[in-house]
Amino acid sequence: MNEIARIGTGPQSDNLQETMPHNIEAEQQLLGAILTNNEIYDRVASIIGAQHFFDPVHGRIFETAEARIRKNAIASPVTLKAFLEDDPGLAELGGPTYLVNLAGASISSFAARDYAQLIYDLAIRRELMGIGRNIADKAASIDVASEPKEQIVEAEQQLYALGEQGQSDSGFQSFLKAVTDAVNVANAAYQRDGGLAGVSTGLSDLDKKLGGLHRSDLLILAGRPSMGKTSLATNVAFNIAKAYKKGKTPDGIEGAVNGGVVGFYSLEMSAEQLAARILSEASEVPSERIRRGDMTEEEFRRFVNAAKELEACPLYIDDTPALPISQLAARARRLKRTHGLDALFVDYLQLVRPATAKDSRVNEVSEITQGLKAIAKELDIPVVALSQLSRQVENREDKRPQLSDLRESGSIEQDADVVMFVFREEYYKEREKPGDHELDKMATWQQEMENLHGKAEVIIGKQRHGPIGSVDLSFEGQFTRFGNLAKTWQSSGDTDF
Template sequence: MADQDLLIRNADAQSRALPANLEAEAAFLGAVLIDNRVIEELRTPLRPDHFFEPLHARIYERIVTLIDRQAVVTPVTLKPYFDSDPALKELGGITYLARLTADGQGLLAARELAEQIYDLALLRELASVGRNLVEGALDTSQEVAPMQQIERAEAALYAVAEGATSNGDAESFGLATHKALGMIEQAINSGGHVSGTTTGLVSLNEKTGGLHNSDLIILAGRPGMGKTSLATNIAFNAADRLLRDRQDGIAEEKSVGAAVAFFSLEMSADQLATRILAEQAGISSELLRMGKISRDDFHQLSRASQRLAELPLYIDDTPALSIAALRARARRLKRRHEIGLIVVDYLQLLQGTQRAQDNRVNEISEISRGLKTLAKELEVPVIALSQLSRAVEQREDKRPQLSDLRESGSIEQDADMVWFVYREDYYVAAREPKRPVESDDAKTHDAHAAWAAEMERVYGLAELIVAKQRHGATGKVRLRFEPKVTRFSDLADDALSAHAYD
């Protein structure tokens, strides 16, 4: 068409070099104006910014808006919105809209035209990424940081793979509201507790509403408190819920489960798998590692391993990962397996950039910011385990506080939620007095009896202290901990009534 020839002549030399098909764009718009139902049947998520010609993008945007209002869109109903459009006037005015529908050939292959427009938009975005990568690599006027350039390039390529654009346009309030209503509907359908990904612990879900997309959750505790066990439990519960929902025919977007990426910088993948197997089979992980199990236990273990074979839980046990490498690996897992939850065990074992490594506080700050950025970029919750300083041990009350987060205040600042694991029985067990013998006096016997009574009161009880929560109130969640199988679970109702619940 002559109109498309004029559009091409108006494009500059650089733009002409970019892959585009203006005739396909015009034919597709004509098909939509003839039959508005074409948009409803598209397999490709076509957006206005996928059109090369700005005028076509504006026409398509107006078409989508009017269809969303349940209006019939024709050249006549579009006319008021483009009477003063300068680009349209150059093409002959409002008659251009009518000429789009003159040739109905687009109706014969509307889907194929849409897919071509989409594919060419991705190629243009890819060309932009490549151009920026080359320019950055050749520019040595500033500090040369190849790893940072690689990380930025991978992030840009991930955006292209997701069909996103790099223009950073703001999201409309209407779209944000639609997402919020979807989360509320999910919470209602789940029984009023979970608006995100489930932790598998009812009491924790009630306190937090589950794990929310784009949130960074810091799970901290002193050694021996069971923070890795809790993270493993939550990872398993989320993955297992998704697997069960898939088997029940529930759509993944309606499931409160999630595929999980577990970055284990401290333990190997087989050690982590052993923990999960022990938990699900109800066998002591210590006896399992030593091989001290019966044949019945082994059969039980085999049945558990078969059930877990299809679990959407992916373990990366690469040691000494940098924050840039972790983000790159997470993007690949998201692209390949549609990851919905990321767990990092633990934050202090990650490495920052070479420049940040000169100062440990700056390095930890960079890592925590990187994890928060990752959560927002992939739109998934990220649980990062963290160490606590030894200041906890110097206090009479061993319950952790936000000030105990080790090495950097930025961890608290970047986190959307901060959880502390605290088990009183760990400290009570360490205070065991001398075991009495028959020859000891009554005072020694009484001291040990008093200790035994206290130990019985607190044994197997754990507190999850929600010290920070952007979405709700802080407080404590009481849990049951089974040390032999390293499993956290909800307290029974009678146990709840016997203990304070904040």
């Protein structure tokens, strides 16, 4: 026992490293227990990961054992020898013999969780010490380019990551872990109804094209005024929140197994106006009647009943105007810590302020889109940001928007994983109404209006993980509601556009 403890502390030669909180013996004994009885891994997997071990060799041993156990293969000193015999760190500790010594020094199974918790707590303390030193060093270094407010936001971001994931800076990860995560995502999609890898939008045709809203993705939803981009965003946000169901996720933690908790930044409309739109959709009472209070008794009853049903809906609205991107990120982190967060909506991108003033609007928008993408990756959620389009759409005969129509399109197009455009041809056709004396043109116009009525199109102009194309949706303007378009001619399978 004394020999193995001495060998285990050997690699840590730096004085600072030696003073960091750690317990090599606890790491050795827990690893020994796992190599002796693989079932112990299941008891500690929810507490620690390879990154929590102080000795990097111990981390690699744990990671290799974890990979084998997850494949229902045996992890023992004999089976791990083939994977680790060329490991230079293990060679310093005595090579494969060290694995045998670990198994010989194992603890009893009932103490495994206590040892795992101790290793995790010590890892958190080391991370906290690192963050504290970093904060102190940056605060002591008086630099014009580093504002105190920015340092506070950065510190909050690091502390959030530490609280959520048990580490403040992930750095490089092994390809083994990346492959395992990819397989887990694919398995979750395979097990889920409809085969969606992401959160369902509640619109089946759109889900087929996107595969749902994927974690860590930035999705841009753009359109000209009156196209209905805010309506579509609120519809999708409401659908996700309405479908929310909590339970055990495939990775064994508590979370959303269906739908999700939604955060909605409404920088243009007030929270009350946004809620009225959602209630209009849920109660099927025209939004203008809700606004005027001009409802029949039956409509008012439906409105009140819908409001009662939606009270527990996990949809959180922040209508603070002109939020800086740093504040937007900080509030999103806080929401995830307090209530959970599975999808974030921003209405709309051009109303978000950069953290610091830039010399050009293009640079400001670039900082905002990069910030939104960073939020998506950090919180591991889809971020849907609405965006305006430039007026050049109106100058073309074909009013369908395209990527070049995005305002400050370079950064938006580059940073986004998905770019979608809302297009309602009915809106433009309505403005082409001929005079009453032009009977032939009027008849043609009426026929075209009838064909276009209640229809909308979502054009996917960019998708990093899938095909581009168009999705037809229904649109009920009086309820500001998008829905699936019934197509009797279309088969149940997916359609190529």
